[in-house]
Amino acid sequence: MKKKLISTLLISSMLLTVSTAPTVVLADEFDNKIEQQDKKINDLNAKAQSASAQLAAIQSNIASIKEEAAALQSEQDSLNKEVNKLQTEIKALEERIAKREEAIQEQARSVQVDAHSSNMVDLVLDAESVTDAVSKVMAATKLVNANNDLMKQQQEDKADVEAKKASTEDKVAEIQKNAVVLENKKGELQNQELSQTAVVSAIAAEKETEQSKKDQLLAEKAEAERQQEEIRLANERAAAAAAAEAEAQKETETSTEPSVDNNNNAGTGTTEQSTTNPGNNGGGTTNTGNTGNGGTTTPTPQPEEPKKPIPTPPPSAGGIVGTAMQYQGVPYVWGGTSPSGFDCSGFVQYVFAQNGISLPRVTTSQEYAGTMISLSELQAGDLVFFGPRGSTHHVGIYIGGGSYIHAPTTGDVVKVQSMSGYMPSFGVRI
Template sequence: MGKLTNRLWAAIAIVLLGSPILIKANNVQADKVAETKSAISNNKSDSEKLLAQINKQQEKVDQLNNDVSNKVVAIDETQKSITSVESRVKELNGEISQAEAELKARKSVLREQLIELQKKSTNSVSGNVYIDFILNSDDFTDLISRTFAVGKLNKANKDAMDAVTAAKEKLASLKTEQETKKQDLVTTKDKLTKQKEDLVTAKKEAETAQDSLQKQLDDNKTTLAGLQKELNAAVAAAAAKLKAEQEAQAKKAAEAAAAKAAQKAASTAAKASSKSSASVSRTSQAISSSSTKATTDTSSVTTDSSETTTKTNDSNQDTTADLPVVSGGSMISVAAQFVGVTPYVYGGTTPAGFDCSGLVWYAAAHAGVSLPRTSGAQSTQGSYVAISDLQAGDLVFWGGVGSAYHVGIYIGGGSYIHAPRPGQKVSVGTISGYRPSFGRRL
């Protein structure tokens, strides 16, 4: 009996000594779970900050794209003016040549007139053809007649010569004026071209910065996935260890109870064993509760991680959401045919290539709606609409009224069609990914 009693006490001691070790081990697991949850929370916060920076950088890129497109439009208009001036200079050259020919002809006619007068004035008295013509009159009546004829002839010749000369001088002045205008236009075009090049350089730098932020966000997503896996493993390990320890405790308690029933003489030891088992049970319940809470928190973190990933995915501007069913003549149906087909081209207004306002301008024109060419001017048309009140067919703008730098066509369901930027094609974007500033209803 003494040996049995000793064994029973030994079992109780093992149970009592095992309880602190179990608590310590599970505390270590709980700390690991807490640390991983904290890392996931920090990762989520960093990702949200990066996403905000990416959207802000996207606004900067769109502003620069709009500026470049406007410069392209201005350069094209300036070139048209230069071509027009060159055409006018060419016309003036022709008119000047014509005036010179007319002046030459007038001089030729005058010479012929002088020759005829010379023939009629056989004897030169004064050395002046006109005077000799008058002096060689047959009688007084002829004298008067010749005097009037010479006067009229002189006046006609003088008026003709003056008119031709004046016309020639005026044409020459106009030509000089047009050539000066052309030079000014060429200077303006060169200046616009330089400004465009500077904007393109700035845009490339902004896109590089945006790509860097996107890479950081992608790295964060990879890290988040690793942390989530680590958290799941830690929780699973803690749960498995707790289960094993609970089973071991249950087995030891059963052995102690069996020993108590077999050895009534060890009733005092059996009571101690029962008390110890109750203590261990309470400890196990506390640990089980802690593990359950950790598992619940892990589920919450997993959900948060999913939300972060979803939000990150929503930032993609080139989603291919299903297009709604629309009428054949609407702006949406016109623009929809270019989704995934037509590339972004600075200043583009044809199916060969569009910029953002060029796509809207083209779609509107083919739907029977007249709009200005640039996004800034388009943003003043129609009536203001809050983003929460958008309807399919409304225009969505980024920036301010009159100074918008990007535009798209709302198609419903939180999506819009737009021409994003160089290197991309006409696509469908989402309001949750890249939120417009306001809408306009035409």
């Protein structure tokens, strides 16, 4: 019986030792994993800061180009107005010059005829004196010279205006060339912005995933520690019950008579009692074990799968022209690609995208997205471009009847324009 008592105490001691050791190992394992997650998260934080700084630099460059483009557009508008004014002046001067040249030529012919005819001789002979004759001849000559001077001055004025016009048109061509460069640069920077935004979003998503893994590890560690604590408490209760049983057996042996039969009977009685009591006490332990097992076998409610979004039906606005006409009045915004604000190529790209057609972002790329056609071949839905191919600076959508819809310039809105007011250079059929 003493051996049994010693065995019971040893088993209780071993239970407590075994239940404590795995807890330490398990905690270290979780701590190592959590430390690794922290390292990953810190690395991702550094990447996110770098990527965000690059995105900010790209956006700053885009803002700078927007300001430069706005200044160029404003200057181009002013020069276009100046050219129109000069053209009006030239037309008026040409009309006046034509009339005056006709009068001057008539007067010149009259003077030349008079000067070489007998009438000139008669004019001199009929003079009252030599002085009178000289005066009359000088007056006729002066009239001819005056007319010649007037004609010369008008020709000089015309040449001066023509020179101004040529200079202004050269300046407009230079500005349009710069606009093409800015348009291409805008496209490059916007592509960089989209790409860098995707990088920033990907890093943020990866960081969120790693943080979720860390949170899961922390939760698993807490749950493991809770279960280990329950096991430890259950083992302590079992050890206490075993010690109590051993004490009860010791008291029973002390109070039993020395007879062999009595000892056997007492042993039997003790055994029955021991079997019953520890069983009941063990039942407490078993309940605790069941509680632990219940924690692991109880079905965990599964989260409902997110409902898939219902796809938005394609627009039915009557094709390219119908879609484009819906956005009349939307303000011009350099670099704009949405109904909150469009630039010329952004408007075209958006309208075609609404009809399931993907186009490049900038004008100089859009002009190669289809087949080049002449203005006489235009049909509704074709694109119209302004400037030589490869260096276009503006684009619109032909709507038929000699008109097109476009996003004109800063300070203006999406509107319909007659080709007679602003003539495109060529068309493209997508």
